[in-house]
Amino acid sequence: MEQASIQDALDYCLANPDRLSVEQLLNRFPQYREELGPMLALSASIESLAPPPVPTERRASMKARVVQAAAARQPTQAIPVARPAYASQPTVRSLPWLRHPVWIGAALAAVVVALVWWASASSLPDNPFYGTKLTTENVLLNLANAPEDQVRGYIGLADVRLSDLRTMNGLGKLASAGIAFDNYDYHLTSGFRIWKGITGAKRTGLARLLYTSSVAGQRTFSSFGNALGKLPASIQADITQADLIISDLNTASAQALRDNGIDPESLPTPSVPVMAVATPNNTAIAIGTTQPTEGTGSVSAVSTAIAEASQTAVISFAQTAVVVGNPSTPEVSAAQTMLAGGTGTPAAVAQQTIVSAMGAAHPELTTSTVVSGATGTATPTQSPTGSMTSTTTTTPDSTGTPTRQTIPSATASLAASTATRIPVPPASTIALPTATVITLPTVQPPPPPPPPPPASTPTSVTPSTCDLRVAGVDASCASVECVNWTATVRNGSAAMVNGAWTAELQINDGGGFRTVATKRGRAVFAPGDTPLTDSLCFSFPKGTNRIKVAFSVDAGPDCSMNATSKSIAPCLKPKEVSTSQLPQPPKPIKESKDDKREDGR
């Protein structure tokens, strides 16, 4: 009988059709025993290496996105929506008017406008309410079902974060803007990831938005200049990450545009920083000349405008623009000049969609009509506590073209609303060749409080479902006895999550890895990524060949997760440690204690 080759022997052992034990298998091929033994052990280890299970909720949401993407390719069918518990309520299928593209566009715009409205709340990253602001944004973002809506939402929020960062930079507080940097990375990455799964004309249309946003990011970050070098290491890491994402986004979106015969260089891009951002008394703001590209209008432009204006909204449609603010201020003057340089002609439907959607979504807004082909404006006043009706009429303008007018019936409804809402007085208009300025009183109402109470306070909660994960752990030598570690905890929920963390220094000195030092603490994890940084020290025994850091988070029942760093060579060579290399305290940590121990194993 012909002797089996080792390849055949291995294949037989791996298939193991007779269900033999390893010993029996090796006995069958004694000539290859020495070589086959370790190979079978290795293959068994690989086979048993199970990846961590994907949480049910995340898996379901991934499936929903995939199924929705499939449904989106059915042009004649309604988008399948997972039927909620209240399935007896009317669904999209039973509301045929919702199938009409204009209404879908209006609904979409309403969601996005609502999104940026909340984002326009005045809190900044150093404000304790900032976490609530981010939470509210995420909640609103979850309303977007279609991938393209999600991309718009994510990129819009990334743009809003850029605005926050520019504001913080202007105030000299960039070092306190870590959460905004984190959040910017998160939104940009998420938007980019979803966009990559979109095909066809929608992909190209969104590529314009992404490209514009990437340019805004590049310009914003480069505008920070020397300030970046003075930032904490964790923020610098965020910035490095952001640079990479922006670069990828820029390259991919530019390529997508070129593939469709569009020169990205020809696209109008925002001039960043556009203006001084929201001034203390909210008097003025301006935006770039991002051109509307789709039926729903230039979401990016509106987002940026509202965010930068904080309390004063600006809608810009390139050559047709409206600035709400005090025209005597330099900001408005500059805005006027800048807007006058805009190019392109927006689609009327885009203007109407956004204007009417803003009115529909935000009855608390005072909506005015602007003359001479300009668009509507919306000026957020106080927090939405009541309702306000508005009527929309269509009247011909001087050219005979119907112009949509949204006229607020503010008097009656405002009177009925709560006292906390302070409407903006009727504005007078000044027609300009390319921009219209609506004057407002120089004394503005106080900035609106943060969005309505999604949660009564921004304090952390214990989640009902676990949406935390350890996104990464890194370890590096700080000194001969100390290891710096950084763990990134990703909170995929919209709520702050309070959790206990444990970091363990593990060494392998010949008998496998064992824990030699432990640190514990608590932290509040905001939505998005939260990096924790600290050090662990231990006098490494002779024979230590690898070290690593294991990190875990416990945020309640069924909400524990962990990860370890890549193992590194021990920090055996003494070297001078500069002050900057000394271990930094973790952030954010409410309490921690050293619990150095020898396991004695």
Added chain:
Amino acid sequence: MAQLDDERSWVERARTGDPEAVGWLYERYFDRLYKYIYLKVGDPTEAEDITEQVFLKMIEAIGTFRWQGSSFASWLYRIAHNQVVDTLRRNSRRPQVSIEPIGDTLPSERGDPYRHAEQSDFRDHLHNAMAKLTDLQAQVIALKFGADMSNAQVAEALDRSEGAVKSLQYSALQNLQKLMTIEGYTSGHE
């Protein structure tokens, strides 16, 4: 065969964008694709993202899928392979952070910390060694042990003969073993 015929009908429905059929294919292939991708990238977060991308690509391209000479599974794994290659290429210019989720074997709180450390160390070294295999060798390992494919299925997916697959699987395991030893991997059982 009944199952394959069944799959064929679901695939045909999925080609028309039928959400139910797409959902069926998702459930059928998710775990296997996820493990296959995880073996190649070594990072569960990345593996999740890529798995989702693979399904999205599947939807995009399913209209072009032809049954002649290829099973749906091998077609799907080719998409996964391409997606992994794209991701790794993109990541190659970034600082890498090794992520080793320990799953349910949290040291000192659950299970045996030694076992956890061993698994973690193994995962680390395996991932590093996999990255140094030839593309075909890594494919064979991932398809056999991640996607639970038979030699015949691997051969079809890679457009190679079954004999070539046997040979590749031998050289892949041999190289993995050598590479892991060179990198300092020592089994805790030793």
